[in-house]
Amino acid sequence: MTKxxxxxxxxxxxxxxxxxxxxQTIHVxxxxxxxxxxxxxxxxRFAIILEHEGQEQIVFKHSIASISAVPxxxxxx
Numbered sequence: 001m002t003k004x005x006x007x008x009x010x011x012x013x014x015x016x017x018x019x020x021x022x023x024q025t026i027h028v029x030x031x032x033x034x035x036x037x038x039x040x041x042x043x044x045r046f047a048i049i050l051e052h053e054g055q056e057q058i059v060f061k062h063s064i065a066s067i068s069a070v071p072x073x074x075x076x077x
Contacts, residue, residue, distance in 0.1 A: 015067075016043045025070040026050075030063050037070065 019026055019040045028036040028050060036059065038052035047060045 012043075016040060016048070019067075019069065025075060027068050027070055028059060028064055029066045029068075030059075031065045032063070 020043070023039050025037060025039055028038075028048070030036065036050055036052070036057075038050040038057075040048060041051050041056060042049040045061075047058050048064075049056050050059055051057075
């Protein structure tokens with residue numbers, strides 16, 4: 001039995017909304033092993049927009065392995 005689309009749980013949106021609202025710096029780890037760092041500006045079902053040093057880049061979600069907030073101690077370096 002499959003659930004109707006309206007009853008699916010989306011755990012990404014609250015996480016992304018909070019990161020965007022707080023303008024918190026994040027690390028985005030790609031499936032290739034590369035790490036991107038920046039501030040989440042926008043997102044949708046397929047991609048996120050990450051800003052770093054005034055430049056925005058689109059990152060497609062299928063290439064993301066994980067996302068984590070940067071600890072404040074790491075920002076002071």
